Amino acid sequence: MILGLTGGIATGKSTVTAMLREQGIPVIDADQIAREVVELGKPAYEAIVRHFGKEILLPGGQIDRKKLGEIVFSDEAERQKLNAIVHPEVRRVMREEAEAAEKNGAKIVFMDIPLLFESKLQHMVDKIVVVYAPAHLQLARMMERDEFEEEQAQKRLRAQLPIEQKRADADFVIDNTGSREETEKQVIQLLGRLKAETAP
Numbered sequence: 001m002i003l004g005l006t007g008g009i010a011t012g013k014s015t016v017t018a019m020l021r022e023q024g025i026p027v028i029d030a031d032q033i034a035r036e037v038v039e040l041g042k043p044a045y046e047a048i049v050r051h052f053g054k055e056i057l058l059p060g061g062q063i064d065r066k067k068l069g070e071i072v073f074s075d076e077a078e079r080q081k082l083n084a085i086v087h088p089e090v091r092r093v094m095r096e097e098a099e100a101a102e103k104n105g106a107k108i109v110f111m112d113i114p115l116l117f118e119s120k121l122q123h124m125v126d127k128i129v130v131v132y133a134p135a136h137l138q139l140a141r142m143m144e145r146d147e148f149e150e151e152q153a154q155k156r157l158r159a160q161l162p163i164e165q166k167r168a169d170a171d172f173v174i175d176n177t178g179s180r181e182e183t184e185k186q187v188i189q190l191l192g193r194l195k196a197e198t199a200p
């Protein structure tokens, strides 16, 4: 069974991913793959430099993610352009990794896909788990973690569908409004249900 793990920016997907891995569940991470496919010299890297120019590079030649983020979260057309370069590569690698995990005998595989709903990737997964935190907590946690001003954080929030809508469209919701311990309890409870469903 392939589960799509999604939510909004800073709702706690990475936090939940770490908890799942601790329970021995494989999690394929779209953000991590999106970082790997734009490493220096990869095809997506070349395409990004062609479109956005050398101004978005660090002195060592790697992509300056902060700078590219400032551009794409301030300009919807540029964000779409970046998505069109990066997303097909990310989907291809995710499929490969899911197949490898299933070949290794995994019955339950999670794919952490932040933009699952926005990119209409529902077809890639059997069920959808949304990690939820209300918008005001998303903002506060993002500002603290990334040292963003409120306006920078708001821009990133506006580039995604509202978290309330995602919650409504989920098969399962993990509410990360409370403490990490409360969240972990929900993760373990969900795994219990899924293991019962996938038992022979």
Ligand SMILES: CC(C)(COP(=O)(O)OP(=O)(O)OC[C@H]1O[C@@H](n2cnc3c(N)ncnc32)[C@H](O)[C@@H]1O)[C@@H](O)C(=O)NCCC(=O)NCCS
Pocket: 008, 009, 010, 030, 031, 034, 065, 066, 068, 069, 072, 079, 082, 083, 086, 087, 090, 113, 114, 115, 156, 159, 160
């Ligand atoms: C714009 C970039 C350079 C900013 O890098 P940065 O290191 O600051 O952020 P990071 O990659 O860790 O992403 C953090 C979060 O931002 C949100 N986000 C990232 N890209 C996008 C996007 N294109 N549209 C909307 N939200 C996005 C997601 O919630 C993601 O979890 C980077 O996010 C990127 O290359 N994005 C395009 C690829 C993408 O869509 N990745 C997310 C899902 S695969």
Ligand SMILES: Nc1ncnc2c1ncn2[C@@H]1O[C@H](COP(=O)(O)OP(=O)(O)OP(=O)(O)O)[C@@H](O)[C@H]1O
Pocket: 007, 008, 009, 010, 011, 012, 013, 014, 015, 016, 031, 114, 141, 142, 145, 176, 177, 178, 179, 180, 183
């Ligand atoms: N239950 C919680 N209580 C307090 N802080 C939390 C909780 N869960 C997560 N955080 C913090 O909130 C921030 C966002 O969490 P996390 O990085 O897991 O979110 P994410 O959804 O993976 O974010 P992104 O979409 O940006 O990748 C982090 O700094 C994390 O340490």
